[in-house]
Amino acid sequence: MSASSTPTARQPAAAKALPTSDIAHIPIQDASSTFRVACSNCNLRELCLPVGLSSEQMERVDDVVAVRRKIKRGGMLFRNGEAFTSLYAIRTGFFKTCVATEDGRDQVTGFQMAGEIIGLDGIVNDHHSCDAVALEDAEVCVMPFDRIEEISREVTALQHHVHKIMSREIVREHGVMLLLGSMRAEERLAAFLLNLVQRLHARGFSQSELVLRMTREEIGSYLGLKLETVSRTFSKFVEEGIVEVKQRHVRIQDPEALKRIVNSQQEFR
Amino acid sequence: MSASSTPTARQPAAAKALPTSDIAHIPIQDASSTFRVACSNCNLRELCLPVGLSSEQMERVDDVVAVRRKIKRGGMLFRNGEAFTSLYAIRTGFFKTCVATEDGRDQVTGFQMAGEIIGLDGIVNDHHSCDAVALEDAEVCVMPFDRIEEISREVTALQHHVHKIMSREIVREHGVMLLLGSMRAEERLAAFLLNLVQRLHARGFSQSELVLRMTREEIGSYLGLKLETVSRTFSKFVEEGIVEVKQRHVRIQDPEALKRIVNSQQEFR
DNA sequence: CGCACGGTTGACCTGTATCAAGCCGGGTGG
DNA sequence: CCACCCGGCTTGATACAGGTCAACCGTGCG
Numbered sequence: 001m002s003a004s005s006t007p008t009a010r011q012p013a014a015a016k017a018l019p020t021s022d023i024a025h026i027p028i029q030d031a032s033s034t035f036r037v038a039c040s041n042c043n044l045r046e047l048c049l050p051v052g053l054s055s056e057q058m059e060r061v062d063d064v065v066a067v068r069r070k071i072k073r074g075g076m077l078f079r080n081g082e083a084f085t086s087l088y089a090i091r092t093g094f095f096k097t098c099v100a101t102e103d104g105r106d107q108v109t110g111f112q113m114a115g116e117i118i119g120l121d122g123i124v125n126d127h128h129s130c131d132a133v134a135l136e137d138a139e140v141c142v143m144p145f146d147r148i149e150e151i152s153r154e155v156t157a158l159q160h161h162v163h164k165i166m167s168r169e170i171v172r173e174h175g176v177m178l179l180l181g182s183m184r185a186e187e188r189l190a191a192f193l194l195n196l197v198q199r200l201h202a203r204g205f206s207q208s209e210l211v212l213r214m215t216r217e218e219i220g221s222y223l224g225l226k227l228e229t230v231s232r233t234f235s236k237f238v239e240e241g242i243v244e245v246k247q248r249h250v251r252i253q254d255p256e257a258l259k260r261i262v263n264s265q266q267e268f269r
Numbered sequence: 270m271s272a273s274s275t276p277t278a279r280q281p282a283a284a285k286a287l288p289t290s291d292i293a294h295i296p297i298q299d300a301s302s303t304f305r306v307a308c309s310n311c312n313l314r315e316l317c318l319p320v321g322l323s324s325e326q327m328e329r330v331d332d333v334v335a336v337r338r339k340i341k342r343g344g345m346l347f348r349n350g351e352a353f354t355s356l357y358a359i360r361t362g363f364f365k366t367c368v369a370t371e372d373g374r375d376q377v378t379g380f381q382m383a384g385e386i387i388g389l390d391g392i393v394n395d396h397h398s399c400d401a402v403a404l405e406d407a408e409v410c411v412m413p414f415d416r417i418e419e420i421s422r423e424v425t426a427l428q429h430h431v432h433k434i435m436s437r438e439i440v441r442e443h444g445v446m447l448l449l450g451s452m453r454a455e456e457r458l459a460a461f462l463l464n465l466v467q468r469l470h471a472r473g474f475s476q477s478e479l480v481l482r483m484t485r486e487e488i489g490s491y492l493g494l495k496l497e498t499v500s501r502t503f504s505k506f507v508e509e510g511i512v513e514v515k516q517r518h519v520r521i522q523d524p525e526a527l528k529r530i531v532n533s534q535q536e537f538r
Numbered sequence: 539c540g541c542a543c544g545g546t547t548g549a550c551c552t553g554t555a556t557c558a559a560g561c562c563g564g565g566t567g568g
Numbered sequence: 569c570c571a572c573c574c575g576g577c578t579t580g581a582t583a584c585a586g587g588t589c590a591a592c593c594g595t596g597c598g
């Protein structure tokens with residue numbers, strides 16, 4: 001089968017949908033693995049790294065990143081059950097992570113964008129417990145975890161940074177639990193959109209416009225809703241003049257209305 | 270009272286019912302803050318600590334625990350917004366953690382029992398972002414986080430252990446997201462019960478019997494259900510002979526049925 | 539002893555899922 | 569280059585799980 005030609009580990013997995021186009025790209029993917037670049041020059045460093053490092057420390061931290069790796073749209077960075085070796089800092093592109101039960105059910109647990117760290121789930125059992133799928137062509141910095149541990153013993157700022165990143169993920173998930181456990185469909189979608197633009201804005205994108213990189217079904221999975229409900233809720237927001245939606249392009253016309261939707265349903269419940 | 274006759278570890282938890290006896294203990298509570306005990310002797314150490322430490326390493330790790338602290342039923346170990354200083358290892362007792370929105374809504378994000386670590390949410394912002402409430406009289410080991418970081422720079426097994434604990438929490442929350450996002454009421458409650466007995470069993474309790482330390486409402490909050498639904502679902506399980514329920518005392522008569530309920534609803538969805 | 543809180547149960551309502559049909563846009567093959 | 573096809577999306581009709589409201593009960597606490 002086509003996938004067998006990937007020497008590293010990452011096979012397309014999108015082979016189901018696009019067999020021909022994927023085959024053409026497989027060799028390139030591997031070549032990029034040997035590319036070596038320094039964090040110290042990376043424009044995402046304030047997202048990935050602690051601030052205020054001395055140049056000496058910075059030099060040590062540069063060693064954290066082994067190589068970079070490119071993932072094509074639909075490809076997987078890692079999958080459930082796979083041995084854990086590294087964390088990944090996203091340089092470009094957009095990922096989803098999802099878990100699955102034995103019976104086919106699955107749940108998107110998050111969407112990750114440039115500057116975010118992915119793979120923390122793998123530490124506890126030395127194996128990943130979720131899938132990470134690129135929703136657009138992506139590039140990540142591969143950071144072998146034993147190297148992270150080694151260097152963070154020397155650079156305390158890095159040590160603390162790693163702890164913060166993990167804690168941040170825990171707190172983020174608390175927020176998702178709140179959303180899934182106590183919000184209605186409109187609130188969930190409003191919270192989702194606000195969260196996305198806020199993160200995009202922090203990366204220099206518009207505060208009011210965004211392109212969804214995921215399908216309605218993936219949004220629904222993340223929000224605990226069916227795709228039809230996501231679609232209907234979008235339509236409702238459009239009717240109310242809160243957003244404009246054209247395909248996956250969304251313009252937020254009334255962010256205050258979204259905020260009101262998120263935290264003011266208490267009159268009901 | 271009769272329950273006091275269990276010598277091993279199981280404390281009455283009925284203390285709530287007996288204020289007088291509690292009053293007698295209040296002064297001790299304070300004194301116990303200066304009480305100093307070693308992890309090396311703690312019977313929960315395989316839950317809190319890495320295994321296979323040399324005695325020298327063990328000595329260092331003993332320094333992680335500053336003091337112990339007792340919390341009365343209903344008391345808070347820490348609250349949302351409070352400055353973060355320490356992680357806490359639960360020695361005895363049972364906690365819930367919950368987050369809240371500005372509008373009164375709140376969500377139980379977890380229930381924690383002996384040997385589990387609580388407080389990880391506080392690392393990222395130096396402030397706690399949730400409340401930790403004791404559901405029965407409890408005692409925790411206070412572990413100042415700067416000391417944890419310091420010692421884990423020297424004892425790599427501890428460093429790795431801290432990472433695992435945080436990763437475990439992330440993975441646990443993935444599971445909760447799956448539950449909240451894709452399961453129906455019966456599945457949620459079944460999964461909840463199985464998870465509880467499994468954790469209790471790992472601590473030497475029965476595989477089939479448990480005492481719920483939390484109200485139906487708290488269970489509901491955790492599971493994204495209303496308390497009436499929790500109650501009805503319990504009743505349904507009882508009718509079907511899967512469990513016996515008397516107040517907060519639950520006996521699981523047919524664990525296989527619970528397992529079937531958790532992962533086989535795929536025929537429907 | 540009595541109150542209050544937690545829990546149960548019933549009747550009814552509603553938000554979201556489900557099922558189904560049709561649309562749109564982009565990529566493919568003729 | 570155009571027609572077609574397919575995946576993603578929208579929209580409608582209907583079903584149903586779980587929420588809501590309300591009454592009642594038990595039990596443990598003051």
